[in-house]
Amino acid sequence: MTQSIRLSQFILTYGPGAILEGANGPRIIPDADIGLFRFGTQFRPEIYMINDPRMSQGLLNGANIFRLPSNAEVGYLDNQDVYLTNPFPQWKLCMNRTNHSGSYLLYRAAQCPICKDPERSGQEAIRFIMACPDGHLDEVSWDYLVHKGAPCPETVQNFDKALASTECFYWHGAGGALSLIDIQCPKCPAKTNFGNAYNRALRCSGRHPHREPLGSKPIRNLKTCHREAKIIQRQASNLRIPELRTLLSVKSVLTSLHTLLSNPAIKGLLDAIPPPFPSSAEQLKETLSRMVSGHSIQQNIMDEILLSPWKEIEEAIKDIRKVPPTSYRELILDEFKELITASTKGAPPSRSPPPNSKIIFEADPHLKKIFDAPNGSKFRVQPISKLRTVTVQTGFRREILEAAGNIPTAPVDISIIHSNVKWYPGVEFLGEGLFIMLDENDGWQKVTGKYSGSWENSFSNSDSYSEFVFRDPNFRDELNPLFVWWHTLAHLLIRAIGEEAGYSSASIRERIYFESGPSGTRGGILLYATQPGSEGTMGGLIALAPYIDRMLEVAFNKLETCSGDPLCLEKKFKHGSYNGSACYGCVMSSETSCEHRNMWLDREVLSENMP
Numbered sequence: 001m002t003q004s005i006r007l008s009q010f011i012l013t014y015g016p017g018a019i020l021e022g023a024n025g026p027r028i029i030p031d032a033d034i035g036l037f038r039f040g041t042q043f044r045p046e047i048y049m050i051n052d053p054r055m056s057q058g059l060l061n062g063a064n065i066f067r068l069p070s071n072a073e074v075g076y077l078d079n080q081d082v083y084l085t086n087p088f089p090q091w092k093l094c095m096n097r098t099n100h101s102g103s104y105l106l107y108r109a110a111q112c113p114i115c116k117d118p119e120r121s122g123q124e125a126i127r128f129i130m131a132c133p134d135g136h137l138d139e140v141s142w143d144y145l146v147h148k149g150a151p152c153p154e155t156v157q158n159f160d161k162a163l164a165s166t167e168c169f170y171w172h173g174a175g176g177a178l179s180l181i182d183i184q185c186p187k188c189p190a191k192t193n194f195g196n197a198y199n200r201a202l203r204c205s206g207r208h209p210h211r212e213p214l215g216s217k218p219i220r221n222l223k224t225c226h227r228e229a230k231i232i233q234r235q236a237s238n239l240r241i242p243e244l245r246t247l248l249s250v251k252s253v254l255t256s257l258h259t260l261l262s263n264p265a266i267k268g269l270l271d272a273i274p275p276p277f278p279s280s281a282e283q284l285k286e287t288l289s290r291m292v293s294g295h296s297i298q299q300n301i302m303d304e305i306l307l308s309p310w311k312e313i314e315e316a317i318k319d320i321r322k323v324p325p326t327s328y329r330e331l332i333l334d335e336f337k338e339l340i341t342a343s344t345k346g347a348p349p350s351r352s353p354p355p356n357s358k359i360i361f362e363a364d365p366h367l368k369k370i371f372d373a374p375n376g377s378k379f380r381v382q383p384i385s386k387l388r389t390v391t392v393q394t395g396f397r398r399e400i401l402e403a404a405g406n407i408p409t410a411p412v413d414i415s416i417i418h419s420n421v422k423w424y425p426g427v428e429f430l431g432e433g434l435f436i437m438l439d440e441n442d443g444w445q446k447v448t449g450k451y452s453g454s455w456e457n458s459f460s461n462s463d464s465y466s467e468f469v470f471r472d473p474n475f476r477d478e479l480n481p482l483f484v485w486w487h488t489l490a491h492l493l494i495r496a497i498g499e500e501a502g503y504s505s506a507s508i509r510e511r512i513y514f515e516s517g518p519s520g521t522r523g524g525i526l527l528y529a530t531q532p533g534s535e536g537t538m539g540g541l542i543a544l545a546p547y548i549d550r551m552l553e554v555a556f557n558k559l560e561t562c563s564g565d566p567l568c569l570e571k572k573f574k575h576g577s578y579n580g581s582a583c584y585g586c587v588m589s590s591e592t593s594c595e596h597r598n599m600w601l602d603r604e605v606l607s608e609n610m611p
């Protein structure tokens with residue numbers, strides 16, 4: 001049996017270490033070198049490579065990015081499996097009480113040892129598993145909970161012999177409270193209350209089931225982890241939180257000329273010999289000719305490079321030599337500056353490398369709109385007619401709280417090594433967007449007031465916050481009141497666009513920009529639609545640019561009331577919080593739209609700083 005998911009779901013929701021609810025029970029997704037690029041298949045990561053130098057060099061330390069192939073792409077039927085998985089958890093609960101003394105039966109086998117029903121009717125996978133903050137995952141050690149670590153004495157003389165060779169326990173009781181459930185050994189009087197066991201700190205087994213070969217036995221190492229493990233439901237939202245990085249392709253660095261000059265032999269030479277080499281087209285031609293003679297490069301590579309004008313080659317060599325930023329914040333600032341330039345001068349079509357050569361970034365300056373804000377300021381709105389995003393999942397975290405205190409969780413890396421190269425899974429989308437910023441003073445602004453001051457104090461004293469809640473933990477811009485200002489406005493605009501134009505909130509994503517400098521601080525937002533099959537990828541979103549003034553009016557009107565008032569309005573931001581006055585009745589939006597998991601929102605900050 002197969003379970004179909006969208007290619008984007010693998011990156012945004014699932015991925016290695018995630019539990020997928022399959023038709024025949026839950027399955028765990030293994031690492032890509034086990035489930036997809038396994039020995040003996042036609043699949044290789046280099047075949048499905050996503051070319052994004054800014055992401056690879058800036059954030060992934062030189063690692064490459066691969067995408068998942070679809071069934072149609074590789075010529076498979078819809079019911080043929082591309083990515084193989086392992087069953088997890090394997091413990092099951094048989095609900096046929098009449099067959100086993102009026103109790104449910106918890107067992108680990110292909111079918112209930114008493115019912116022996118090949119159709120497994122009334123039998124389902126147990127919904128409880130065990131996890132720790134370091135990302136380890138395992139079955140609950142039911143035998144340890146019942147027998148307290150001692151071997152079963154098997155003192156019951158008349159226990160059902162059908163259970164003799166099977167790991168199993170009686171599951172007494174049911175209902176909404178776990179304290180009503182007792183788990184008892186059928187071979188001895190030992191039992192435990194599940195409510196008490198659920199809240200206990202257990203020893204972690206050090207198991208990573210997503211790294212185990214297909215069909216293998218569990219690989220445990222009790223010495224590798226000293227964190228506390230807890231029992232948790234397998235579908236809990238905090239069991240697996242993906243670590244995502246998304247960048248926009250806003251620079252023309254993926255032309256065919258750049259690709260040719262990025263040839264390892266040519267790139268190595270450019271890195272070894274500093275400027276002004278090559279100082280002329282003649283010097284470059286002479287150097288490339290020697291490389292062809294020495295069989296370092298092929299003749300056609302040299303010929304294609306020399307077809308371009310020397311000025312273009314010179315600019316491309318500068319781009320190739322340029323060291324990309326190595327922090328997420330700097331890369332996003334690059335996007336912000338390019339979008340500001342596009343909103344003043346426009347951006348000509350920028351294409352991806354052959355053979356696809358798709359337009360990945362384009363902005364027409366003639367489509368720019370300027371709108372008045374409620375208090376006299378002006379908003380600049382620039383439609384981005386073509387937009388490419390690349391999202392990479394670098395790992396995941398399991399937010400399991402320990403009794404010892406607020407100890408941060410550890411991310412689990414999901415990269416694979418193929419042909420001595422590190423690879424991460426990713427996905428790329430093409431779409432469109434609306435870039436919005438203040439027009440006056442080139443966007444520089446300041447937010448002040450009582451509520452803004454509370455955020456400013458936390459921004460200055462952010463050490464008590466977990467580093468994983470920030471886009472870049474070295475800067476923690478999200479606590480700055482200006483970031484909160486723009487983030488809250490972005491959510492209100494998404495809601496307004498949904499009401500006025502009929503968009504669903506899940507079809508539009510946000511990108512919040514923030515910059516601090518000698519002139520103060522400035523920010524902006526990009527509302528974009530790049531998901532395949534979603535609304536807004538064929539001009540629908542940018543067609544709303546002339547009507548954004550109406551959307552802004554609706555957005556600011558939403559600040560005044562909330563269906564959750566007065567409770568929502570009475571919630572004030574304080575140090576250690578992640579939101580001020582914000583709830584799903586006013587500014588919170590779909591999890592697929594918000595890059596920041598509905599944190600860093602406060603309508604009071606926006607209200608006291610109306611533009």
